[in-house]
Amino acid sequence: xxxxxxxxxxxxxxxxxxxxxxxxxxxxxxxxxxxxxxxxxxxxxxxxxxxxxxxxxxxxxxxxxxxxxxxxxxxxxxxxxxxxxxxxxxxxxxxxxxxxxxxxxxxxxxxxxxxxxxxxxxxxxxxxxxxxxxxxxxxxxxxxxxxxxxxxxxxxxxxxxxxxxxxxxxxxxxxxxxxxxxxxxxxxxxxxxxxxxxxxxxxxxxxxxxxxxxxxxxxxxxxxxxxxxxxxxxxxxxxxxxxxxxxxxxxxxxxxxxxxxxxxxxxxxxxxxxxxxxxxxxxxxxxxxxxxxxxxxxxxxxxxxxxxxxxxxxxxxxxxxxxxxxx
Amino acid sequence: xxxxxxxxxxxxxxxxxxxxxxxxxxxxxxxxxxxxxxxxxxxxxxxxxxxxxxxxxxxxxxxxxxxxxxxxxxxxxxxxxxxxxxxxxxxxxxxxxxxxxxxxxxxxxxxxxxxxxxxxxxxxxxxxxxxxxxxxxxxxxxxxxxxxxxxxxxxxxxxxxxxxxxxxxxxxxxxxxxxxxxxxxxxxxxxxxxxxxxxxxxxxxxxxxxxxxxxxxxxxxxxxxxxxxxxxxxxxxxxxxxxxxxxxxxxxxxxxxxxxxxxxxxxxxxxxxxxxx
Numbered sequence: 001x002x003x004x005x006x007x008x009x010x011x012x013x014x015x016x017x018x019x020x021x022x023x024x025x026x027x028x029x030x031x032x033x034x035x036x037x038x039x040x041x042x043x044x045x046x047x048x049x050x051x052x053x054x055x056x057x058x059x060x061x062x063x064x065x066x067x068x069x070x071x072x073x074x075x076x077x078x079x080x081x082x083x084x085x086x087x088x089x090x091x092x093x094x095x096x097x098x099x100x101x102x103x104x105x106x107x108x109x110x111x112x113x114x115x116x117x118x119x120x121x122x123x124x125x126x127x128x129x130x131x132x133x134x135x136x137x138x139x140x141x142x143x144x145x146x147x148x149x150x151x152x153x154x155x156x157x158x159x160x161x162x163x164x165x166x167x168x169x170x171x172x173x174x175x176x177x178x179x180x181x182x183x184x185x186x187x188x189x190x191x192x193x194x195x196x197x198x199x200x201x202x203x204x205x206x207x208x209x210x211x212x213x214x215x216x217x218x219x220x221x222x223x224x225x226x227x228x229x230x231x232x233x234x235x236x237x238x239x240x241x242x243x244x245x246x247x248x249x250x251x252x253x254x255x256x257x258x259x260x261x262x263x264x265x266x267x268x269x270x271x272x273x274x275x276x277x278x279x280x281x282x283x284x285x286x287x288x289x290x291x292x293x294x295x296x297x298x299x300x301x302x303x304x305x306x307x308x309x310x311x312x313x314x315x316x317x318x319x320x321x322x323x324x325x326x327x
Numbered sequence: 328x329x330x331x332x333x334x335x336x337x338x339x340x341x342x343x344x345x346x347x348x349x350x351x352x353x354x355x356x357x358x359x360x361x362x363x364x365x366x367x368x369x370x371x372x373x374x375x376x377x378x379x380x381x382x383x384x385x386x387x388x389x390x391x392x393x394x395x396x397x398x399x400x401x402x403x404x405x406x407x408x409x410x411x412x413x414x415x416x417x418x419x420x421x422x423x424x425x426x427x428x429x430x431x432x433x434x435x436x437x438x439x440x441x442x443x444x445x446x447x448x449x450x451x452x453x454x455x456x457x458x459x460x461x462x463x464x465x466x467x468x469x470x471x472x473x474x475x476x477x478x479x480x481x482x483x484x485x486x487x488x489x490x491x492x493x494x495x496x497x498x499x500x501x502x503x504x505x506x507x508x509x510x511x512x513x514x515x516x517x518x519x520x521x522x523x524x525x526x527x528x529x530x531x532x533x534x535x536x537x538x539x540x541x542x543x544x545x546x547x548x549x550x551x552x553x554x555x556x557x558x559x560x561x562x563x564x565x566x567x568x569x570x571x572x573x574x575x576x577x578x579x580x581x582x583x584x585x586x587x588x589x590x591x592x593x594x595x596x597x598x599x600x601x602x603x604x
Contacts, residue, residue, distance in 0.1 A: 062410065109594040116349050116552060118594060119413070122542045124586045127541060131583050179404030251417070258414055295425025307400050310411045 009186060011099035014264055016182070020175050027164050036163050038280045040235070043170035044139025044228060049256035050177035051224035056254065057263035058181075058190065060197030061111070061219040064250045065122030069099040069222040071245030075133065078145045092230040096223040107215045108319045115132035123293075126250060133241040140324055144240025147233065166235050173231060174269070177224050181265055189216050197263070225253065252279075261303055261312030272311055330466035330520055333562020335539060340558035341510060343547065348398065348412050352420035354540025358516050359425060359529045360386050360522025361558035363575035364437055368526075376461065377522035384518040391508040393419070398511065399504060410411025420536075427533035436531045456562055462524040470559050473513075477555065484570065486510055542582065545589045564588070 023043070030036060037280070048070070056062045074100050077091030086094075106125060113121055135141060184190045192213040195203035204210050233239045260271030284296040305313075328453050341352045350356075365384025366380040401415040440474050477483035488495075489506045529535070546565050570583025 120548050128586050293423050299418045299421030303415050306411050306414040
């Protein structure tokens with residue numbers, strides 16, 4: 001069984017490398033800017049969802065407040081950039097660290113909560129963040145921040161003429177999140193998380209450090225999401241509280257994982273690959289009417305999928321599910 | 328206002344207490360109720376105050392149908408049950424919002440010159456807006472009725488029993504689905520009542536539910552999931568906190584006070600004030 005597991009992990013790594021290579025080559029064939037845009041968003045959400053999956057999928061602490069970390073990443077980067085001229089690369093790291101610290105700070109009180117109490121607390125805390133940024137004059141309040149254009153360079157992480165660098169960064173982010181998940185899956189933490197998810201009390205009694213392993217998951221998850229946030233800020237070059245910390249991001253991070261298969265290595269990638277193009281296309285096709293048809297289509301899909309495939313799309317592929325393989 | 332929050336929340340609390348499902352489309356139920364009473368006013372000139380029972384009845388049917396059509400299946404999921412319920416009701420909320428936009432357009436509407444709108448009444452020198460006052464009275468009556476219903480009638484006992492042990496209840500010949508559908512209907516009817524009252528003094532638009540939903544969840548969690556009395560108390564606390572925050576902070580920050588108090592309470596008592604289990 002251990003040999004099986006090792007083989008599966010090697011296989012996963014190879015598949016990931018092949019997929020990444022294929023993805024890296026797509027811009028050679030896809031020149032259409034609209035399509036490139038969709039690809040970038042898909043990769044970004046795959047990465048975000050993968051990061052969300054670490055805390056919510058593997059560790060079982062369902063968070064619907066990850067928009068907070070996304071927004072913090074975006075704001076930290078852009079405030080440092082516009083107010084102090086700090087390069088986005090450092091801002092990105094700073095955003096990640098800030099988010100991870102805040103996630104851990106919140107972890108102290110939050111991880112005592114269970115089930116719905118935890119979910120609602122995460123929504124509430126993200127909402128508080130949103131309201132605070134809305135009223136914070138120095139950070140642009142409701143007006144937000146327009147990121148000044150300082151030229152076309154990797155150094156400043158701004159690209160005016162082509163979207164390709166954004167594409168490659170999104171790809172790198174997605175790969176990073178995937179690799180971190182892959183790596184953690186087989187670490188001490190990974191095993192602890194699954195134990196905590198299945199039965200926290202039993203895990204505790206077997207000597208699993210429940211609290212610290214949740215903290216670890218929260219920190220890693222928040223860090224990666226914040227990096228995604230600062231990428232998004234540079235990509236759209238304008239942020240306001242609603243557009244980076246709104247509830248829809250918490251949802252959009254969770255949905256691909258839920259759709260593809262929560263708590264699995266490939267779920268978020270698969271989910272994002274299907275969901276994001278679909279979202280963008282429905283918005284593209286019906287969104288212009290302003291009459292909410294895109295919402296209807298989108299919502300119906302969510303309902304149908306979560307009813308029909310509680311384990312996610314990935315469950316369609318797994319042979320008579322050998323859950324033991326993961327343990 | 329606090330009592331109205333309580334009334335919105337108690338339907339949620341009922342549904343949660345009954346079957347451990349959080350209805351994330353609760354705000355959209357409220358939205359539907361407001362539109363319903365708006366159209367009753369627009370087409371038949373029925374004042375929201377009079378149409379409230381009609382709206383509640385309509386929502387009762389709506390809630391029961393939603394349960395039978397959708398939620399029933401969400402509760403069957405064995406894997407990731409929590410996730411399935413959250414996302415099914417979320418998806419439902421999105422669909423409902425989309426439908427509202429589609430049929431009613433995103434315009435803001437309001438009911439002009441209802442019996443209650445814009446009037447104030449003076450009691451012992453304190454001026455109170457009439458709609459809120461009536462809302463408070465209706466809420467208290469609804470709470471009392473619900474409390475009585477759950478604790479004193481056979482059907483209420485059936486609900487309680489089904490919550491405790493769905494398996495055993497089936498043996499005694501109680502149809503779980505009927506009880507649950509009834510529970511959903513009742514929860515929806517309560518929010519329908521709240522919606523009808525609010526329609527007389529609040530703007531009505533497709534996203535209106537969303538702004539109240541979070542407060543409703545907070546109210547329920549504050550009082551403790553599954554406790555009707557908790558939702559009542561939670562509603563009062565939320566109303567008071569909101570009024571106090573409005574005095575010291577800019578209006579746009581008034582809900583921060585509510586959230587902060589909620590977080591404080593839950594950190595001290597992770598099960599809410601009156602939550603069991």
